[in-house]
Amino acid sequence: MTDPRPPEEERRSRDRAELATAAFLLVAALAGVAAIVVYIVTDDTQALGISLGLAFLAVAGAMIVAGLRLYPAQKVVEERPPAADPPAEAAVEQEVGEAVGGLSRRKLLFGAAGAAGAAIGGALIVPLGSLGPFELGGPDPDDLPWKDGVRLVDDQGALIPADLLQQGAFIPAFPEGADKRELASPVMVLRLPEGDDQLDPEQAAIAPRGILAFSRICTHAGCAIALYRNPLFPPQAPSPALVCPCHYSTFDVRQGGKVIFGPAGRDLPQLPLKIDDQGILTAAGPLSGKPGPSYLTVRKT
Amino acid sequence: MRRLLILAAAIGACLVPAAALGQAAPDPAVVATGEEVMQVQAGRTLFLEGCASCHGQNAEGTERAPDLHGAGAQSADFYLRTGRMPLAVPGEQPLRNPPEYSEDEIQALVAYVGSLGGPPIPTVDPAAGNLSEGERLFTLFCAGCHGKLAKGGVVTGALAPSLDAATPVQVAQAIRIGPFVMPPFDDKLIDQEEMNSIVAYVEKTKHADNRGGWDMGGIGPVPEGMAAFFIGLVALLVISRLIGERGS
Numbered sequence: 001m002t003d004p005r006p007p008e009e010e011r012r013s014r015d016r017a018e019l020a021t022a023a024f025l026l027v028a029a030l031a032g033v034a035a036i037v038v039y040i041v042t043d044d045t046q047a048l049g050i051s052l053g054l055a056f057l058a059v060a061g062a063m064i065v066a067g068l069r070l071y072p073a074q075k076v077v078e079e080r081p082p083a084a085d086p087p088a089e090a091a092v093e094q095e096v097g098e099a100v101g102g103l104s105r106r107k108l109l110f111g112a113a114g115a116a117g118a119a120i121g122g123a124l125i126v127p128l129g130s131l132g133p134f135e136l137g138g139p140d141p142d143d144l145p146w147k148d149g150v151r152l153v154d155d156q157g158a159l160i161p162a163d164l165l166q167q168g169a170f171i172p173a174f175p176e177g178a179d180k181r182e183l184a185s186p187v188m189v190l191r192l193p194e195g196d197d198q199l200d201p202e203q204a205a206i207a208p209r210g211i212l213a214f215s216r217i218c219t220h221a222g223c224a225i226a227l228y229r230n231p232l233f234p235p236q237a238p239s240p241a242l243v244c245p246c247h248y249s250t251f252d253v254r255q256g257g258k259v260i261f262g263p264a265g266r267d268l269p270q271l272p273l274k275i276d277d278q279g280i281l282t283a284a285g286p287l288s289g290k291p292g293p294s295y296l297t298v299r300k301t
Numbered sequence: 302m303r304r305l306l307i308l309a310a311a312i313g314a315c316l317v318p319a320a321a322l323g324q325a326a327p328d329p330a331v332v333a334t335g336e337e338v339m340q341v342q343a344g345r346t347l348f349l350e351g352c353a354s355c356h357g358q359n360a361e362g363t364e365r366a367p368d369l370h371g372a373g374a375q376s377a378d379f380y381l382r383t384g385r386m387p388l389a390v391p392g393e394q395p396l397r398n399p400p401e402y403s404e405d406e407i408q409a410l411v412a413y414v415g416s417l418g419g420p421p422i423p424t425v426d427p428a429a430g431n432l433s434e435g436e437r438l439f440t441l442f443c444a445g446c447h448g449k450l451a452k453g454g455v456v457t458g459a460l461a462p463s464l465d466a467a468t469p470v471q472v473a474q475a476i477r478i479g480p481f482v483m484p485p486f487d488d489k490l491i492d493q494e495e496m497n498s499i500v501a502y503v504e505k506t507k508h509a510d511n512r513g514g515w516d517m518g519g520i521g522p523v524p525e526g527m528a529a530f531f532i533g534l535v536a537l538l539v540i541s542r543l544i545g546e547r548g549s
Binding site for chain 2: 064067068155163164165166168169170171172190226227228229230231232233235236237238241243245248250261262
């Protein structure tokens, strides 16, 4: 393919294309480094996604410009009968070599490509740190807002009297005075359909009147467990359980949050309850386990 | 199978109507007028034909179906008008169907089950509700299973139905009863005012003004993600066509 433009104009066009390619590659490198920094410094997955996405977009831009303007565009029709023609092959190779060799900013371009490759490669490898080794689950139960004597409040901050809940009902709750957005804060409070008749003595001791509380954060991927199924006629319906809407992990509330279905790998942490002398639902101790998903450490901030 | 059972029960009822009617002993304190007594007795006959095989001859319950003493007109009205009862196979989840009984038959059955004691059909006034309060309460208590736009969902082992077909009274009944695996809410947790607000919100979801355009069924992120995927696919095709060259 011949370029109809005069050599001087073509040279300038190539110069501009080389600069643009190099600029795209440098942006890709910077965005890749930004992704690494974001991963290490914050837990903002949106910023991580934006920086990685920008890196890939910039590489795509560099490839488009290079493909359209820098790479030698040559249509080669293979002649028959000779399937391979050593002299012609050599000629093509030489032509391609000359074209690449003709890049006026060879160092800059290859340097930028190397930087982009290294930064994006790093941005892809560094997050492997999330695979561990880590202790499963979130922060220590001792550091959490739930302690013996902490009263439960509803989403509006009102205390929850024990007689608010009829058998089979539920209400989302939080620790009084704590940050609701804290991973460990939200709990699901529910009352078993039959009271505490079917609980073993150890369970019944922390479930006054059959009222139980569990962390509202799924131990699988950290979704909010918003589904409580409560059989109206137990012989003909599924047993009482908390269900996560993301992947349908199902936790048996009569057996201390034991996983009975779905991908969750460990039981749902239970909050022991008592009723104080004003009839208010109160924590009787910390959560039974670490709240939160199992695949990463959960930062305290 | 169920039709055969009903037929057999009907023949039995024709043969021994006196015996069947004799068992109906409505509480005189609940049933006052002669007309109401007649209605309860008609309901009792229908009950023996269509319901007693699972709920027991005197609605005392069996291992297949619950005791109806204390269920009240509230439950009977809900289950019969939404076609959830009679159930084709005991043990399966009762789901909305065209009602099996006529209006007169439903009133008779509701009168009979109501005469066994229990809450009356609740009243609800969506016009008196507060829409934003209703949205908050619906999100807190209902959206986990039914979805933010009340289009339904699933829990393991059960289906949470869409509320599009539910009338305001039926929504109120379901909140108080807690059918199948739904938790029940009495008026300590959701009082009459809050009930009005929740029902006002549910009514709103039936005719939501979708300013964003097509709501894709209102069932959440899966269809929306699918739409984004296809838009992206088309964009990629266009871009490849722009930067590429057609082979000759």
